[in-house]
Amino acid sequence: MSTEKEFIQQIKEHEGIIHKVIGLYVDHQEDRRDLNQEILLQAWKSYKNFKGNSKFSTWLYKVALNTTLSFKRREKPIEELTQQTIEQKAGVEPKKERYEILYLLVKQLDEIDRMLMTLHLDGYNNPEISEITGMTTNNVGVKIHRLKSKIVEQLKKYTNGYS
Amino acid sequence: MDIHKEWEQLNNKLFSNQSLINEEIMSAITSESNSAIEKIKKGLTIKSYWCLFFITGFFALMFFNRANTTIVAAIGIVNLIYIIGYFMIRKQANKMSTEQTNEASILDTMKRNEGLIKDTINFERNFFVFLTPVIVLCSMVYGRMSKDEISIEALLADSKFLIAALITCSLAVPLVYFIGNYLNKKSFQRDIDKLQHNIQKLEGVEFLKSVG
Numbered sequence: 001m002s003t004e005k006e007f008i009q010q011i012k013e014h015e016g017i018i019h020k021v022i023g024l025y026v027d028h029q030e031d032r033r034d035l036n037q038e039i040l041l042q043a044w045k046s047y048k049n050f051k052g053n054s055k056f057s058t059w060l061y062k063v064a065l066n067t068t069l070s071f072k073r074r075e076k077p078i079e080e081l082t083q084q085t086i087e088q089k090a091g092v093e094p095k096k097e098r099y100e101i102l103y104l105l106v107k108q109l110d111e112i113d114r115m116l117m118t119l120h121l122d123g124y125n126n127p128e129i130s131e132i133t134g135m136t137t138n139n140v141g142v143k144i145h146r147l148k149s150k151i152v153e154q155l156k157k158y159t160n161g162y163s
Numbered sequence: 164m165d166i167h168k169e170w171e172q173l174n175n176k177l178f179s180n181q182s183l184i185n186e187e188i189m190s191a192i193t194s195e196s197n198s199a200i201e202k203i204k205k206g207l208t209i210k211s212y213w214c215l216f217f218i219t220g221f222f223a224l225m226f227f228n229r230a231n232t233t234i235v236a237a238i239g240i241v242n243l244i245y246i247i248g249y250f251m252i253r254k255q256a257n258k259m260s261t262e263q264t265n266e267a268s269i270l271d272t273m274k275r276n277e278g279l280i281k282d283t284i285n286f287e288r289n290f291f292v293f294l295t296p297v298i299v300l301c302s303m304v305y306g307r308m309s310k311d312e313i314s315i316e317a318l319l320a321d322s323k324f325l326i327a328a329l330i331t332c333s334l335a336v337p338l339v340y341f342i343g344n345y346l347n348k349k350s351f352q353r354d355i356d357k358l359q360h361n362i363q364k365l366e367g368v369e370f371l372k373s374v375g
Binding site for chain 2: 065121
């Protein structure tokens with residue numbers, strides 16, 4: 001199988017990672033399209049360095065997060081998800097599902113915390129997150145513990161009264 | 164409350180659909196990059212082409228002035244600097260790469276990117292600061308010698324000429340330095356600040372500060 005075909009197949013199998021990272025970091029449709037292209041381009045350029053030592057999904061996560069964190073946004077105001085916005089969104093009819101509120105809560109975290117929480121929720125353990133991000137395992141553990149407690153507390157608050 | 168279950172539901176509902184088509188992937192992998200490093204690389208490549216253009220021009224000038232060895236020498240010095248500059252710019256451009264290696268973590272990649280951007284900015288500024296007085300001096304010598312029939316010895320003994328050269332250089336060098344700094348800040352300061360902020364966060368510096 002040619003490298004291009006192999007790459008396309010792998011990307012299509014794991015495209016959810018790209019959509020998730022883009023959705024969590026960028027709001028504007030045009031920026032999302034640009035970032036999608038940039039991630040695919042960077043993944044393709046780095047693909048020759050992918051030796052298969054780690055899972056393709058882990059590698060793609062690294063490329064997607066790296067590209068997203070250095071993505072140059074245009075000078076457009078980005079909607080900040082404040083507590084007030086979340087409360088409004090959580091309270092509007094029809095009521096948002098719990099997973100949708102969780103999505104909003106992760107989105108309101110700052111860039112690095114968002115990355116840690118996403119990796120954690122996607123099932124990566126602390127040593128794996130440490131390897132992906134470069135943070136120390138202890139630091140990852142403490143940060144995730146704090147973030148998780150905060151998210152659970154907020155999720156309980158906003159979903160109180162229905163399940 | 165199990166937030167992992169909620170997240171799984173989120174993955175299934177929002178991120179499981181296969182929407183990318185082969186053509187879309189193919190068109191993306193041949194598109195132009197928008198990253199700061201790729202842009203700097205492109206800028207450096209364009210500058211290297213300009214260097215080639217000037218080098219060719221200087222060689223032509225040297226050829227047409229071949230009867231006057233002083234003029235040839237003055238242009239030759241500038242040309243030599245441009246030739247050295249051309250190779251240095253190419254070398255710097257070749258260093259610029261956004262390729263992610265398998266082993267590099269996000270923190271490593273960010274540090275590398277920050278280093279590359281800062282290195283290039285400093286390299287360009289220092290290069291032009293060094294180049295400016297040489298170009299100014301050689302241009303003045305060339306201008307004066309092609310206008311008047313004057314020998315280089317007489318020109319270098321002309322105190323008015325030397326004072327004019329000194330004043331021009333002492334105005335041009337800081338000007339180039341400040342303009343270079345301003346333009347670099349305007350173009351890349353946001354990227355550098357963002358990188359530094361994220362590096363600090365990943366290194367846990369802010370976190371350690373917050374817990375005392």
